[in-house]
Amino acid sequence: MPAVSFQGVAKTYQGARGAFRALDGVSFDIAQGEFFGLLGPNGAGKTTLISILAGLARATEGRVKVMGHDVVDDYARARRALGIVPQELVFDPFFSVRECLRIQSGYFGVKDNDDWIDELLAGLGLADKAHANMRQLSGGMKRRVLVAQALVHRPPVIVLDEPTAGVDVELRQTLWHFVAQLNREGATVLLTTHYLEEAEALCHRIGMLKTGKLVALERTTDLLAATAVTMLRFKTDDAMPPELATQARVTGRIAQIAARDASEVETVLARLRAAGVRVEDLEIGRADLEDVFLNIMKTDGVPSAQALKVSV
Structure with missing residues (x-):
């Protein structure tokens, strides 16, 4: 069973200028334990595909499954299997870092997981910020909290949507060290990034989108060897x-x-x-x-x- 399966996924938006096809019959699987890179220029359809995977958008055609659970018909189980780090910095200004992680745990019915929260805080360089209010954090620290929130319920599939955009070198190194360790322990990772050196160094396999179509799907080593x-x-x-x-x-x-x-x-x-x-x-x-x-x-x-x- 693949960790993530896209089967003939298409998405058409209706606008004032007519229909726009953002995705056109995208099909591929991501194996369990794989570190997969999804690349493409702006407007290629990467965010639309991830939005469908996360249940934030509905595919016009096709099906998407996470660990065998359909993202529409079995939404709750599919969502529980996902940990998503979005592009945007979204945070609650009224709570501390630790409180935010506890609240996020509660969304998935996870209780008494302070040991795992401590591990996340240490692994992402947030241990000294555990009791700081989210408003007091820099942009890079807020990004680290977003990663911790995505991982707090221990999802088997981790989706990183341009996680290092605009962040410093230290955060990039800390994040990749921690995520690579999770991948070695069995987590599946789906990464979108415009930093292609990251994808080359980290990803086992690469898929490329262009104008809503999958135009390449190869092992990273095979792409480079070609x-x-x-x-x-x-x-x-x-x-x-x-x-x-x-x-x-x-x-x-x-x-x-x-x-x-x-x-x-x-x-x-x-x-x-x-x-x-x-x-x-x-x-x-x-x-x-x-x-x-x-x-x-x-x-x-x-x-x-x-x-x-x-x-x-």
């Missing part, structure tokens, strides 16, 4: 020559150019020298998940490994 190219990464303040400008991915001073083999690396470097481009901190390595992601989003989204090969 893009068998070399990446030149360097810093420069100079403009790229026209023949390389269309191939380069430039972020500030950092440029990245793909090359198929050693001879093509030499060709790229020769073109840069001939154009008078001054190169600093040159690195030559393999393509990463961000390269794979951008390549898939530029194509029509064929979910086969062969379709992921980058051309120069």
